[in-house]
Amino acid sequence: MEEFEPKIIAFLCKWCTYAGADLAGVSRLKFSPNAVPIKVMCSGRVDPSFVLDAFAKGADGVLVGGCHPGDCHYAQGNYKTLRRVKLLKMLLKDMGLEEERLRLEWISASEGNKFREVVNDMTLKLKEIGPSPLKTEELK
Amino acid sequence: MSKANIAFYWAASCGGCEIAVLDINEKILDVIEKANILMWPVAMDTKYEDVKKMKDRSIDVCFFNGAIRTSENEELAKLLRKKSKILVAFGSCAHEGCIPALANLFNKKLIFDRAYQETETTVNNDSILPMSSYEVKEGKLRIPEFYDTVKTLDQVVEVDYYIPGCPPTPNIVEDAFNKFLTGDLPPKGAVLAPVKALCDECPRKKKDKMIETVYRVYEKEADPEKCFLDQGIICMGPATRSGCGHQCIKGNMPCTGCFGKTPEVTDQGAKMISALASVLAVENELSLDEKKVEELISKIKDPVGTFYRYSLASSFIKRKVIK
Numbered sequence: 511m512e513e514f515e516p517k518i519i520a521f522l523c524k525w526c527t528y529a530g531a532d533l534a535g536v537s538r539l540k541f542s543p544n545a546v547p548i549k550v551m552c553s554g555r556v557d558p559s560f561v562l563d564a565f566a567k568g569a570d571g572v573l574v575g576g577c578h579p580g581d582c583h584y585a586q587g588n589y590k591t592l593r594r595v596k597l598l599k600m601l602l603k604d605m606g607l608e609e610e611r612l613r614l615e616w617i618s619a620s621e622g623n624k625f626r627e628v629v630n631d632m633t634l635k636l637k638e639i640g641p642s643p644l645k646t647e648e649l650k
Numbered sequence: 651m652s653k654a655n656i657a658f659y660w661a662a663s664c665g666g667c668e669i670a671v672l673d674i675n676e677k678i679l680d681v682i683e684k685a686n687i688l689m690w691p692v693a694m695d696t697k698y699e700d701v702k703k704m705k706d707r708s709i710d711v712c713f714f715n716g717a718i719r720t721s722e723n724e725e726l727a728k729l730l731r732k733k734s735k736i737l738v739a740f741g742s743c744a745h746e747g748c749i750p751a752l753a754n755l756f757n758k759k760l761i762f763d764r765a766y767q768e769t770e771t772t773v774n775n776d777s778i779l780p781m782s783s784y785e786v787k788e789g790k791l792r793i794p795e796f797y798d799t800v801k802t803l804d805q806v807v808e809v810d811y812y813i814p815g816c817p818p819t820p821n822i823v824e825d826a827f828n829k830f831l832t833g834d835l836p837p838k839g840a841v842l843a844p845v846k847a848l849c850d851e852c853p854r855k856k857k858d859k860m861i862e863t864v865y866r867v868y869e870k871e872a873d874p875e876k877c878f879l880d881q882g883i884i885c886m887g888p889a890t891r892s893g894c895g896h897q898c899i900k901g902n903m904p905c906t907g908c909f910g911k912t913p914e915v916t917d918q919g920a921k922m923i924s925a926l927a928s929v930l931a932v933e934n935e936l937s938l939d940e941k942k943v944e945e946l947i948s949k950i951k952d953p954v955g956t957f958y959r960y961s962l963a964s965s966f967i968k969r970k971v972i973k
């Protein structure tokens with residue numbers, strides 16, 4: 511059987527994490543190709559419905575990346591993000607999905623290496639817990 | 651002018667929507683003057699066979715309340731779709747799943763085990779559970795099949811219009827009847843209620859919200875003048891369509907969300923999570939103390955039942971994953 515390759519939808523804020531991911535790229539760091547980046551202006555732009563929509567459409571994991579606390583370009587976007595992600599994790603748990611499928615990380619524009627490690631680590635963990643059950647769940 | 655033909659049907663619902671039709675009081679007489687009622691299980695004894703014999707599209711407007719829980723619900727939805735020109739999802743169950751859809755946190759097996767074996771007042775030593783067919787001497791007996799997942803009406807057939815509410819309020823019902831009887835209808839697919847969120851029209855005094863703790867309704871006597879959210883009581887107003895006339899708010903109870911999401915929102919619970927995330931305050935915000943945030947959030951009991959009390963079946967995730 512082919513090895514399971516998790517699909518991670520990564521919402522990355524333009525000012526920090528996306529730049530960090532870019533840095534990982536231009537530095538030619540090698541890492542798992544499992545994350546599909548989507549650039550947003552701020553992690554605070556990640557509406558909870560984006561995350562749920564991604565899971566409903568079969569994502570195995572969702573990564574939200576934003577600036578470190580205090581560094582958000584819009585001052586407080588990432589504070590809201592933290593609360594949203596915590597609330598979403600609580601919800602996912604109640605809906606029978608593993609909390610680890612949703613991950614929030616603060617990664618700055620200079621942390622290309624951290625981006626690599628987060629993606630590698632998340633890919634590994636998702637391989638352990640397996641494909642999202644929503645992928646195969648046929649409503650009966 | 652010839653009279654319009656209308657029909658009412660109930661699927662998985664509590665019966666409140668049937669009563670909601672009568673809540674328009676004497677106006678029901680105007681409806682009867684302009685329309686023949688071909689089917690109305692709560693008031694008339696129409697047999698399914700009679701409906702099957704009707705010509706296709708011979709019902710002008712069919713008001714269908716209730717969610718889809720059994721094969722019978724689904725069969726009737728399909729039959730009435732065929733027989734009706736306009737099919738209306740009447741009330742929250744048909745519209746978004748409502749309370750019956752909270753059973754999507756379980757499946758058929760768990761529900762049957764609980765209802766027919768484990769309940770404290772049940773004695774069922776032979777573990778007899780409902781079966782959709784059963785062989786007896788005289789032949790095969792059948793009852794409808796019970797599904798694992800509750801669905802909304804539009805998840806099994808095409809729906810033309812929606813009337814929100816648990817149950818729909820008299821003003822909404824009356825307005826909808828007028829629209830159908832005069833033919834003054836919005837584009838297909840519309841929800842026949844205002845588009846604004848409840849908060850936009852709420853009479854309570856609002857501040858710049860920053861709530862430091864969350865109370866459940868019974869834990870705090872609410873000030874009847876002030877916004878519930880400002881007082882730390884979760885109110886679904888920011889994520890819920892208006893049109894109900896603030897009945898709960900006026901009764902000093904927070905909105906629980908029965909009118910469903912507003913048109914630009916894709917998922918009512920997600921919208922509420924977003925709104926709530928913006929008002930939950932922790933002391934010394936800038937330190938972004940995760941523990942404190944977690945503590946505050948843990949005061950929200952039953953997130954699914956709070957954020958999706960009426961819309962679980964129509965949400966992105968729809969049901970709990972049960973392994």
Ligand code: SF4
Pocket residue numbers: 848849850852853854856876877878879880885886887888899904905
């Ligand atoms: S949250 Fe509730 S009480 Fe506050 S303004 Fe909105 S509807 Fe009114």
Ligand code: FES
Pocket residue numbers: 523524525526527551552553554575576577581582583584585587588
């Ligand atoms: S701009 Fe990066 S989190 Fe707000």
